Amino acid sequence: MSLHDQIAQVIRNYHSKGWSPATSTNYSFKDEKNQIWVSRSGIDKSEFKSEDFIKINSKGEAIEEYVNLKPSAETLIHCLIYEMFPETKVILHSHGINPVLISTIEKTEVTFEGFEIQKGFEGQRTHLSQIRIPIMDNSQEMPFFEKELIYRQSQLTNHCFIIRKHGTYAWGKSLFEAKRHLETLDYLCECKFKMIK
Amino acid sequence: MSLHDQIAQVIRNYHSKGWSPATSTNYSFKDEKNQIWVSRSGIDKSEFKSEDFIKINSKGEAIEEYVNLKPSAETLIHCLIYEMFPETKVILHSHGINPVLISTIEKTEVTFEGFEIQKGFEGQRTHLSQIRIPIMDNSQEMPFFEKELIYRQSQLTNHCFIIRKHGTYAWGKSLFEAKRHLETLDYLCECKFKMIK
Amino acid sequence: MSLHDQIAQVIRNYHSKGWSPATSTNYSFKDEKNQIWVSRSGIDKSEFKSEDFIKINSKGEAIEEYVNLKPSAETLIHCLIYEMFPETKVILHSHGINPVLISTIEKTEVTFEGFEIQKGFEGQRTHLSQIRIPIMDNSQEMPFFEKELIYRQSQLTNHCFIIRKHGTYAWGKSLFEAKRHLETLDYLCECKFKMIK
Amino acid sequence: MSLHDQIAQVIRNYHSKGWSPATSTNYSFKDEKNQIWVSRSGIDKSEFKSEDFIKINSKGEAIEEYVNLKPSAETLIHCLIYEMFPETKVILHSHGINPVLISTIEKTEVTFEGFEIQKGFEGQRTHLSQIRIPIMDNSQEMPFFEKELIYRQSQLTNHCFIIRKHGTYAWGKSLFEAKRHLETLDYLCECKFKMIK
Numbered sequence: 078m079s080l081h082d083q084i085a086q087v088i089r090n091y092h093s094k095g096w097s098p099a100t101s102t103n104y105s106f107k108d109e110k111n112q113i114w115v116s117r118s119g120i121d122k123s124e125f126k127s128e129d130f131i132k133i134n135s136k137g138e139a140i141e142e143y144v145n146l147k148p149s150a151e152t153l154i155h156c157l158i159y160e161m162f163p164e165t166k167v168i169l170h171s172h173g174i175n176p177v178l179i180s181t182i183e184k185t186e187v188t189f190e191g192f193e194i195q196k197g198f199e200g201q202r203t204h205l206s207q208i209r210i211p212i213m214d215n216s217q218e219m220p221f222f223e224k225e226l227i228y229r230q231s232q233l234t235n236h237c238f239i240i241r242k243h244g245t246y247a248w249g250k251s252l253f254e255a256k257r258h259l260e261t262l263d264y265l266c267e268c269k270f271k272m273i274k
Numbered sequence: 275m276s277l278h279d280q281i282a283q284v285i286r287n288y289h290s291k292g293w294s295p296a297t298s299t300n301y302s303f304k305d306e307k308n309q310i311w312v313s314r315s316g317i318d319k320s321e322f323k324s325e326d327f328i329k330i331n332s333k334g335e336a337i338e339e340y341v342n343l344k345p346s347a348e349t350l351i352h353c354l355i356y357e358m359f360p361e362t363k364v365i366l367h368s369h370g371i372n373p374v375l376i377s378t379i380e381k382t383e384v385t386f387e388g389f390e391i392q393k394g395f396e397g398q399r400t401h402l403s404q405i406r407i408p409i410m411d412n413s414q415e416m417p418f419f420e421k422e423l424i425y426r427q428s429q430l431t432n433h434c435f436i437i438r439k440h441g442t443y444a445w446g447k448s449l450f451e452a453k454r455h456l457e458t459l460d461y462l463c464e465c466k467f468k469m470i471k
Numbered sequence: 472m473s474l475h476d477q478i479a480q481v482i483r484n485y486h487s488k489g490w491s492p493a494t495s496t497n498y499s500f501k502d503e504k505n506q507i508w509v510s511r512s513g514i515d516k517s518e519f520k521s522e523d524f525i526k527i528n529s530k531g532e533a534i535e536e537y538v539n540l541k542p543s544a545e546t547l548i549h550c551l552i553y554e555m556f557p558e559t560k561v562i563l564h565s566h567g568i569n570p571v572l573i574s575t576i577e578k579t580e581v582t583f584e585g586f587e588i589q590k591g592f593e594g595q596r597t598h599l600s601q602i603r604i605p606i607m608d609n610s611q612e613m614p615f616f617e618k619e620l621i622y623r624q625s626q627l628t629n630h631c632f633i634i635r636k637h638g639t640y641a642w643g644k645s646l647f648e649a650k651r652h653l654e655t656l657d658y659l660c661e662c663k664f665k666m667i668k
Numbered sequence: 669m670s671l672h673d674q675i676a677q678v679i680r681n682y683h684s685k686g687w688s689p690a691t692s693t694n695y696s697f698k699d700e701k702n703q704i705w706v707s708r709s710g711i712d713k714s715e716f717k718s719e720d721f722i723k724i725n726s727k728g729e730a731i732e733e734y735v736n737l738k739p740s741a742e743t744l745i746h747c748l749i750y751e752m753f754p755e756t757k758v759i760l761h762s763h764g765i766n767p768v769l770i771s772t773i774e775k776t777e778v779t780f781e782g783f784e785i786q787k788g789f790e791g792q793r794t795h796l797s798q799i800r801i802p803i804m805d806n807s808q809e810m811p812f813f814e815k816e817l818i819y820r821q822s823q824l825t826n827h828c829f830i831i832r833k834h835g836t837y838a839w840g841k842s843l844f845e846a847k848r849h850l851e852t853l854d855y856l857c858e859c860k861f862k863m864i865k
């Protein structure tokens with residue numbers, strides 16, 4: 078199965094988990110030629126197909142046969158992540174409710190301690206570490222995220238961050254790894270929110 | 275796929291999310307000739323088929339080959355929405371639990387601020403707006419809703435409203451848009467209810 | 472589709488909703504000859520098939536080709552319901568968590584007011600009624616239930632009851648009606664539990 | 669269907685319930701020759717296939733054609749359970765959130781009383797018993813679990829235990845029984861957590 082097909086399937090699966098209500102969220106990957114593909118905006122994710130990815134350049138502009146399509150404004154966040162973390166091959170964005178709920182309680186970061194599943198973050202070897210995941214404020218201005226992500230680059234060691242009352246970005250060197258990071262964060266946020274409430 | 279088929283599929287999907295327990299809810303659309311079709315009443319929504327829509331006139335009466343069928347009393351709410359908002363093509367009614375729970379706490383409206391997903395409501399461009407969704411009291415009398423909806427027409431700018439301890443109506447210029455409005459409202463109500471509790 | 476097939480499918484669907492964890496629950500129906508069939512005990516409900524019903528007599532004993540099988544002790548509750556409410560054709564038993572949770576809070580009954588979905592109970596015409604659903608204590612002794620059900624027969628007007636920290640029985644003149652009663656009660660209990668907590 | 673196939677299917681089903689996020693969890697069984705098979709580590713459980721089991725010896729080392737594969741460190745817990753409870757044929761490990769949440773509240777054990785579903789634990793005949801399920805602290809050191817499990821062997825009468833902020837182990841003389849134990853524990857933990865919160 079091509080990466081186009083695999084990610085389209087993940088997108089439909091995540092939709093069925095309620096992670097992309099109301100046409101929200103976006104996804105991208107780099108193919109074997111380092112060409113970036115991003116999900117078209119405004120598609121109902123329950124019906125997302127492998128043909129619904131479009132080619133973009135590193136500035137987030139649609140290119141070649143897709144030149145007349147306008148990618149979502151958030152495409153620039155994807156481009157920036159690829160630039161800041163060049164090993165990244167896949168970026169997943171989710172509106173799953175658990176990190177969103179956590180972001181209404183926590184300020185600039187959320188911390189987790191003692192959960193076995195923390196080892197789902199690449200590089201983590203034990204549940205004894207304290208994991209700190211950055212929470213950014215939301216904005217409709219992409220330069221805000223650019224500034225914020227670069228300023229906080231050293232905090233992005235767990236390959237994900239939360240945008241307040243908005244959702245989650247997670248990435249990896251493969252689809253497999255990106256999924257693991259996204260699912261790990263969602264699970265930890267669900268635990269923490271239910272423990273607090 | 276015809277609109278009949280598409281909406282029947284959405285009805286089955288929403289049932290599997292728990293949005294139409296116990297044969298509840300109803301759905302309607304206008305076809306390309308502006309003929310209104312409404313879901314037959316008393317059907318288990320897990321098995322709803324495209325043949326289960328019936329033709330009605332603008333007074334909510336079954337017509338032509340369906341003349342002997344009695345549509346649900348709430349059909350009049352559909353008719354009124356088509357009259358008040360003539361661009362409307364699809365109306366979805368849900369018994370999803372989140373707006374129902376919110377309606378046990380809030381009085382005449384529920385407000386949302388700062389959620390990215392607010393942009394799911396047609397016309398909303400930023401999470402910074404305050405969104406206000408009307409909550410009507412429930413009634414078995416359709417004239418009550420007629421009076422209430424007309425009286426509060428100016429509050430219906432987000433293409434949906436909640437009936438207390440009953441459910442949600444959402445509509446749009448297309449199935450796509452109506453779904454987006456309904457799912458956006460449900461998601462926001464879930465967030466708000468879990469934040470409050 | 473035969474009633475055997477239809478109910479087997481409902482059993483599998485309810486299992487996927489989490490209503491029959493760990494091989495629990497049981498189901499019965501009367502066929503067109505008034506023969507009672509009950510689900511075999513100890514079957515994983517995710518795999519329940521139409522062949523997994525066995526014939527019983529009115530004392531709850533397996534008969535004919537099934538005579539060597541031992542039905543679940545709770546079969547006697549089914550028999551009693553058929554006796555007390557002779558119109559009954561289908562009886563569904565669920566371990567869905569919502570009524571179980573309500574039964575840890577409420578004493579001898581749970582009441583609901585003002586919910587549109589109350590009309591899911593046959594005979595209810597308005598949300599304005601107060602609905603009272605009996606809660607029985609649990610017991611491993613079937614004579615206890617026999618005494619209790621007969622003593623409280625006049626309270627069973629909504630075609631269902633809850634057994635404390637155990638589950639729900641709901642019945643109807645058809646599968647359609649029995650499902651509607653069970654789903655209505657579950658939904659109402661979910662609302663009430665989340666409102667209280 | 670072979671046991672390989674059956675357990676692979678259970679693994680995929682449990683994944684869809686959210687019990688193995690982010691490639692977590694592991695599973696094992698003994699075949700008719702008493703050969704132990706364990707799930708390969710690092711596989712996305714939504715795609716787990718019957719070929720993804722590997723043969724291990726009683727020390728948890730991969731053998732024969734699998735000799736070059738490294739099983740998960742937790743394989744030693746499986747081996748120990750087979751040794752301590754020789755009748756065991758199937759061991760299931762889950763990261764389902766309910767026991768994890770309970771383990772953040774309770775200290776060395778969680779108790780349940782009065783739930784009908786307690787009879788899901790082999791040997792339990794009535795809801796009137798008090799069920800005590802051990803909670804172990806988490807560790808990355810397998811000798812810790814070895815010591816702890818042997819020390820607390822007499823408490824493992826319900827064929828399962830919880831590891832704090834980690835997950836659940838449950839086992840049985842068959843897949844059927846192991847599933848019943850795991851699902852019973854999850855259900856009880858969900859009830860208790862929601863009752864407390």
